[in-house]
Amino acid sequence: MNIRITSGAAALVLGAALALSGCSSDGDSETAPSPSAPAETGIPEPSTEDVAALDAVTVTGDPGAEPTLEFSTPFTVSAPTSRVIDEGTGPEIAAGNQVTINFVQFMGDGTKAGSTWEQGQPESFYLGDPSYEVLNEPLTGAQVGQRLLIANPVQGAEGETATVVSLLEVTGTAPARAEGEAVEPAEGLPTVTLGDDGAPSIEIPEGYEAPAEMVVQPLIKGTGPEVTAESTVTVHYTGVMLDGTQFDSSWERGTPATFPLTGDLISGWTEGLPGQTVGSQVLLVLPADKAYGEEGSQDGSIPPNTPLVFVIDILDAQ
Template identity: 30%
Template sequence: MRRRSLLIAVPTGLVALAGCGDDESDTSKASDSASPAASESAPASAPPPPKIVDGPLPAITAGTKFGEKPTVAKGSGDPSKQLAVKTLVAGGGKVVAEGDFITANYLGQLWDTAKVLDNSWDRKSPLLTQIAQGTTMEGWRYALTGKKAGSRVEFSVPPTWGFGKAGNTQLGVKGTDTLVFVFDIEETFSAKSSAKGKDVAQDDADLPKVGTNTDGKAPSIDVPKADAPTKLVANYVIEGDGDELAADSTVLVQYKGVIWDTGKEFDSSYSSGKLTSFSLQQVVKGWAQGLTGKKVGSRVLVVIPPKLGYADSPPPGSGIEKDSTLVFSVDILAKM
C-alpha cells in the first residue's frame, strides 16, 4: 500500500468505480466523479498483460484536434478481445512511465451503443490520476504507459482489463461490455518533478530560507535561530503561472517537512520517492489555509503553528513533539 502522508487529517474514503481485473463481485461505490480512480491497494489477482493491437477502433467524427472534446462513433462489428490502442496525435512531451501521475482530458463510452459514460471536458476539470496497478483501470495503465504528454490516444478495453465480469451497475456497464476511451494527455509527473516559475526574494531573516533548485531533489530548508511565528506563514519561494488552488482543490505535490526547533526532517515525498495527491479538505488546517489561492507550478514555504497543525496530538511515531511548529517546502505540481 502506498505510504500515506502525515499531513492527511482524515482518510480519503474513496473506493474505485473501476474494478481492477476479472472480479466476480461488484464492490464499487459512489465517488465525486465517474472516473475509474481506484483504491490504494493493489488487486489480489490482476489479469495477465494484454496484447496491444492496432484495432479495430471507432472513428472520431468531430473534435478531432488535441484539446477538443471528441465525438466518437459506435463500434462496428466485434471489438478486439485484446487492448486496441492508437495514437491519433503524437505529442512531444515527457513519456508516461509506470507510477507517474498524469493530467488529462478524457472521454469514455460503450462500444456497442456509443453511450458516453463520463468525460472531463463537460466538467471543465482535467483528470489527475496515477498510472499504476491498483490505482487506475488496468486498461488505462497498459494503454497509456509509454505515451508522451501532448498525445491523443484512443483505445478499447475489454472486460478483462476494465470492470471485469461484474461490470459496473452505477455506470450502466455490463460484464460483457467493451469500453472505448479517448485521452488527451496534458502532463506527466514523476518523483523527479519540481516547481517551475520565477524565484521570489526571501528577505525576512526571521523566516526559514528554502532552496530554489528545480532538479527534482529535495530543497534545503534553513530554519533561523529565532522564535517561531505564532501565525501561519505561506510565502512563494518560486512563483508559478498556473491556476490558483481553491479550498476544495485536489492537488499533486512534492514536499519536505522539518520541525522548527530542531530542523529535523520528519516527512518528505523526496525521501519516499513518491508524489502525494490529496484534497485540501483532507489535510491539516495549516496546509489547507496556506495553499488555498497559491498557483500551480509554485514552491511555497509554509510555517504552521501548533494550533493549525497537530497541537498536543501529533501522530504516533512521527517524531513530532507536542505543540511543535512545522516548516514545509511544497511544490504544487498540478490540481484537479
Template identity: 40%
Template sequence: MRARRLATLSIAAAAALLLAGCTAAGNGTASGAPSPSGSPTDLCAAAAPSGATSDAVKVDGAAGAEATLTFTSPLDVTTTERTVISQGQGDPVQDGQFVSYAITAYNAQTGEKLGAVGYNPGEILPAAVSTTTASAQIFGCIAPGGRVVLTSPGTNGNPGEVDVFDLLAVVPTAATGAAQPPVDGMPTVTLDDTGKPTITIPSGAAAPTDVKIADLKTGDGAVVAPGDKVLVQYTGVLWPDGTEFDSSWTRGTPASFQTTGVVPGFQQALEGQKVGSQVLVVIPPAFGYGDTAQGSIPAGSTLVFVIDILGTQHAAAQ
C-alpha cells in the same frame, strides 16, 4: 456535462483508473505512484493495438483542442483499440512521468458527443503514466502534442465509448516558477539538482504564533481554489531542529489530495497559489496538530513545509 462524470466514463471505458493512486491524508502521508523505472520501449509494448474499429473513426480538429469525431453508429466495440492520429513532438513519454491530457468523448452506440474535458487549465489533475495501468494503453509510445483515438467496450452499465485523448505536456515534478527573494526571519531553503529542498531553521529564533507563508517561486498556471485536488511535492520538518518527518521527495513520487484534507496551515499555503509555484510555510500548533502527537510529530509541534504545486483540479470539476 460535468468534468468528473466525463473523466469517470472515459477512464472506465479504458478499463482502469487513468490517474495513478496518489493520496494523502491530513497527516501528510501519501501512497506511492509508479516511479520512473521503465523505458519508452516498455510503454510502446503496453500500448493498445490499432484495429478496424478504431481505424474507422474520422477525427477533425487540431490536437490540443476539442475534436469532432465521425463514425457509423452503433459502433460494435468488443475490445480496446487505439489508433494514433498524431505522434507528437520530441521524446515519447516515459514510464513514471506525469502528463497533462485532455479527452473528447462520444457514445459508441448513439454517436452522441458526451463532452470534452482537460482543454482548460484546472479541469483534470496530471496523471502518472505507467506500464501497470491503462494509461500505457492510451499514451504509450507517443510524445507531447500527440493524439490518439481509443475505442473501448462498455463496462459497469456504461455504453462503449469512442474517445480522443490529447497528450498535452509532460508535467515537471518540481516547481518551475520564477524565483522570489528570500523573506527575512523565515527558514532558508536550498534545492538539489532534482529540486528536492533542504530546510534550515533560523538558529535561536522563536517559533511564530501565526501561520507564515513565503513564496519561493511564483508560477503562471491555474489558481488553486478552495476544495481543489492538487498534485504536489513537499517536505516537512520540525521547528526548531529541522528534523524531517515527511517528504514526497523521499518517497520518490508526488502526492495528491484535496486542500480541505490537510491541516489548516497547509491549506492556507495552497489556496490562492498558482500551479508552478513553490511555497514555504511555517505552521504553529494551533494551525497544525495542536496538542496531539501524529506519528513522528510530537504534540505541540511547529511544522515547516516547502510545497511545489504541480497541478490542480478545481472542485467544480471533480
C-alpha cells in the same frame, strides 16, 4: 503522517496501470521520470489487421462524459494499437508532466472492465513512466482534451492472453515540479535546496524558534491560475519538524497529492495556499496551532504542540 483523510485522484489504481500497459507489477512506477523524450521501449508495431480491427470500433458520446464503445467480439489485437478519436485543444503534454485521464475499459469479449467516470475520480500518471509505456508515445505532444482509443493484449495470472479495449480522455496536465521565477526569501528562515528532480531538502538554522504567526514565503512564483479556498490542488510537498526530522514527503512516494482545500486539512494549508499561483513553490512555517495543535497527529507521528515546516510545489488547481 496524513494531512488529509482520503487520498486524492493522483493515487494510481494498480489494475488500471496493468490493464493499460500490459506490464507486470514488478515494474518501477514510483518515481517521476526526467522531463526528456521517452526512451525507446521495444513495443511491437501493430499489424495491418490490428489497425483495421481498431478502425472498426465505433465510439459514440460527447467529450467529457463516458462514451459507448461498440465492436465485434471476440476482439483481439496482436500488439498495442491506438487511434485518436478527438484532438485536444488544451495545453500540450510534455514528457515528465503529470497527466490526468478518465477512461472506460472493455475486455475483448465485450465485458465492461471498469470506468473512472463511474468511480467519479480520474487517474493520474507521469508521462514517461514505464508502467504506462503504451501511452507515452501517443500522448507525448498531444493536447489536453484528446480522446484516444487503444487496444492492448495483456497477459493474465494464468498465462492466458486477452485484449483490453480502452477509450481515454485527457482531462488535465501539470508539470512535475514548480516552474516560475525564483523569489529571494526573507533572512533567517529555513533554507531549501532542490535536487535535480526538484525534490527539496530543508535545513533549519541553528537556534531557530517557531514564529508566533504563520510564515508564508514563496520561493518560486508560478504564472498559473490563483489558488482559491475552494480549489482542489495537486501538490508535491515535504514536511519537517524544527529539529530537522522529516515526517512526510510526497516526493519519496513518487506521486503528488491531490485534494480539496475544503477537506480535512490542517489550517496552515487551508490558510497558506489560497492566493498562491499554480507553478509556485511555497515555504510554510507553521506554529503548532496552525498544525496539529495540542493533540498532535492521530497516527502519533507528530507530537502535541509541534511547529512544522513545509515546502509545497503547487502543480495544479481546479
